[in-house]
Amino acid sequence: MILDNQVAIVTGGATGIGKAIALALAAEGADIVVADLNKKIATKTAAEIEALGVKSIAVVCDVTKPWMVKKLGATAIEKLGRLDILINNAGVAGGPGWYEHARSREEDWIACYEVNVKGIFNCIEAIAPIMKEQRSGKIVNLASIAGREGRPALPHYSASKAAVINYTQSLAADMAPYDINVNAVCPGLLWTPMWGQVGQRYAQTNPDYAEMPAREVFDKMVADIIPLGREQTPEDIGDCVVFLVSEDARNITGQAINVDGGAFMR
Template sequence: MDFEGKTSIVTGGASGIGRGIALELARRGSNVVIADMNGEPANEIVAEIQAGGTQSHFFETDVSQQWSTDEMIEDALGEYFQLDVLVNNAGVGGATDFSKRETPSIEDWQATFDVNVYGIVNSIQSIESYMVERGYGKIVNIASIAGRYGRPGFASYAASKAAAINVSQAWAFKLAPHGINVNAVCPGLIWTPLWQRIAEWRKSTRAQNVGLNPREIFQRTVAEIVPLGREQTVEDVGNAVAFLASDRARSITGQALNVDGGIRHN
């Protein structure tokens, strides 16, 4: 197995895309640290991973706070003595009130960047000295195809994901001399709680969606804009992350991989 004897950290690993990534890494033999704010689902995924035969621990972590990511790395090293992979997946979807998506407040911008950008920076800064000293490490940051282009209605989220791509490239240059790979994955259309909220908002604001439920609105969007004609899944993202975090991708760094069925070609 690709990750036998290795330990991976997944921020925001208790649910959604992060959960899928954590399960895929565990399936390939990795011990998995779940760094999340939500204890109940985090403990559930820990139990599921342990039932599959690999080790897992949950450490309550607020990635927007440097002291919290510092503590998480320290606790993880105390349990496993070796850390190989960091997946920065924790994220938020922008304005909490979707009726204000066109005019997000400065507080919405700040809250989005606190997690989607500074959360990545904090986690990398907490672990990079350890990885540099060891001369090995794999870092994968979860961005989004939304970060590939700006558009109204989702500006703070899209800008934060563009920053996540740029942060990945900057740290790739910085850490390459130390044998550390840093890449990003840009998921496309995945049915998550965030997309459910988007679909509910579209139902109330677009006449063509009258009579459709949120899931049908999502599927209609997939049919309209995804060249391959199918939605992406958390398993798709998990496979991409597992590849970039493996030694098979040892010559790949500073890249942002779209997992979007062909929506974006850059």
């Protein structure tokens, strides 16, 4: 298997896209640290990963807390022996209850910046020195197609994901001399708990989707903006991440790859 004897940390790895990424990496032989806010769900996911025949540990970690992230790198090395891959997947679409409001509030901007952008900075500060020291490593940041173009329904989220794409380029240049690849993935439309919230916001703010339940908003948007005409799945994102951390992608760095059925052709 292509990731045998490697160890990966997946932030926000307990559910949704992060869980699918963790399972995809494990299916290729990697041992996995599932880092998430919720110990119970993270532990359940780690057990599912171990059923694939690799090692997995669940670690409670809030990426906005530098001291928790610092412990994460040390725990990976102590319990699993090494650290090769970091997937910065943890993300939020706003502050608590953001989707119940028609407009972005200050707390939505702060939450998106703290988790989606500064959360990656915290993980990089803690983990990049380990990778630089060993002169190898692969990092993938979860951005979004919302980072490709402004989204009036959720400007706070859209701006944070544009920052992730830009920050990925800075990191890739910084880490290239150490043979560390840093890339981003921009998922398109995936029906996860996060999109349940996003759909509610669109129904409130966009006349094309007025009064529709979130799932109907989602289905209409898939039909409206995705040339291939189908939604993306967490497994699609897992497959792309496996490629980006594999040797096949050794000459790819500083890129943001859209996995969006052609919604953005750039």
